[in-house]
Amino acid sequence: MSNATNIKSKIEPLEIEAGAIIDITCDFSGTLHYGFFDVALLDNERKTIVWMPDRNTWNGYRDTGILSGTKKFSTRWKHSTPDWLPKGEYNIQVLVYDDESGKNLGRPTPVAIEEHKILVNDSKHPEAIFVRKMYKLLLERIPDLPGYRTWFTNLQIVKASRRQILETGFLRSPEFRVKLIHKLIKNENIKNTELEASIQYLRHAPLHDLISKEYSSEIGSKEEFKNQIVEYLKLDEKGIEELEGIEKKSTNVEEFLALLIDNFLLEKYILIRSLYPDLSKQENQKKVQLYLTNPDEIIKNI
Numbered sequence: 001m002s003n004a005t006n007i008k009s010k011i012e013p014l015e016i017e018a019g020a021i022i023d024i025t026c027d028f029s030g031t032l033h034y035g036f037f038d039v040a041l042l043d044n045e046r047k048t049i050v051w052m053p054d055r056n057t058w059n060g061y062r063d064t065g066i067l068s069g070t071k072k073f074s075t076r077w078k079h080s081t082p083d084w085l086p087k088g089e090y091n092i093q094v095l096v097y098d099d100e101s102g103k104n105l106g107r108p109t110p111v112a113i114e115e116h117k118i119l120v121n122d123s124k125h126p127e128a129i130f131v132r133k134m135y136k137l138l139l140e141r142i143p144d145l146p147g148y149r150t151w152f153t154n155l156q157i158v159k160a161s162r163r164q165i166l167e168t169g170f171l172r173s174p175e176f177r178v179k180l181i182h183k184l185i186k187n188e189n190i191k192n193t194e195l196e197a198s199i200q201y202l203r204h205a206p207l208h209d210l211i212s213k214e215y216s217s218e219i220g221s222k223e224e225f226k227n228q229i230v231e232y233l234k235l236d237e238k239g240i241e242e243l244e245g246i247e248k249k250s251t252n253v254e255e256f257l258a259l260l261i262d263n264f265l266l267e268k269y270i271l272i273r274s275l276y277p278d279l280s281k282q283e284n285q286k287k288v289q290l291y292l293t294n295p296d297e298i299i300k301n302i
Helices: 126-139 143-154 164-172 174-186 190-203 207-215 222-233 237-249 253-262 264-275 281-293 297-301
Strands: 008-014 015-017 019-044 049-052 068-082 088-098 108-120
Touching: 008 088, 008 108, 068 088, 068 281, 126 143, 126 164, 126 174, 126 264, 143 164, 164 264, 164 297, 174 190, 174 207, 174 222, 174 253, 190 207, 207 253, 222 237, 222 253, 222 264, 237 253, 237 264, 253 264, 264 281, 281 297
Parallel strands: 015 108
Antiparallel strands: 008 019, 019 049, 019 068, 019 088, 088 108
8 A cells, every 4th residue: 555645635625514515526646557546434442434425426537437547547526425424523535546457357456545633513414303302312322433324224215204213123122122111110211231231132032031030039029010110101091001901911921011011002101201201190191191092292392
């Protein structure tokens, strides 16, 4: 790989909102056999590539032709960044590749790289805002890049509904369920190391096994736990009736909790309690009833 003396590039602007356009210019002096320009966006901490634009619209050789010979090669192009980039500092690498065979055998190697730092702020795209809110309200954290990208893509490209993402994505995710169980039983947030271990455990075991393994000594009797759930979820008569039905079907308190979390109706109480933790009991019950009859009305106002 050559050093930076034969490549000079410029990125504008160096602070953007995710989804905004960046303008890149690059000059390279040297010998190329079958070369082209490219760009990669890297995670600032892990130094791993998080995004490379579509080669049909990005690579400089699409505009200038294949780069070959010994001379100065130049290119300039613009491209929009993805809306799903989490807020933070990234590195942009401007690269010149070459296949020394001159035959485009599919084994190009970078012969010159120049790196720039760029600051990315949160996207104002409505779907990106929605995903970030779900992370904050339900998972109580900022988005990780793979998850952010997945949910945004499902909303924007696959055209999944917000309700689908909310209910089948976030609410039924192992992370949400583990955090909810820990909070219900211990009345505190779970540590990250314990969270990761529990999520891994759920990959090969049912929910009630995890509850038995981690919490059986702390969970109390079914009656005590039922009263705790009624208070926590601010249940109305319909919710209490559903809860008592689950209690009768379960053989122990661990199974009781697992069935509760999987129950279609009580899932809505859990959702509203998570989205609106400060509501009064009466206000909470009104939100639940509205969600049951017109969920889109709730979702659009989150």
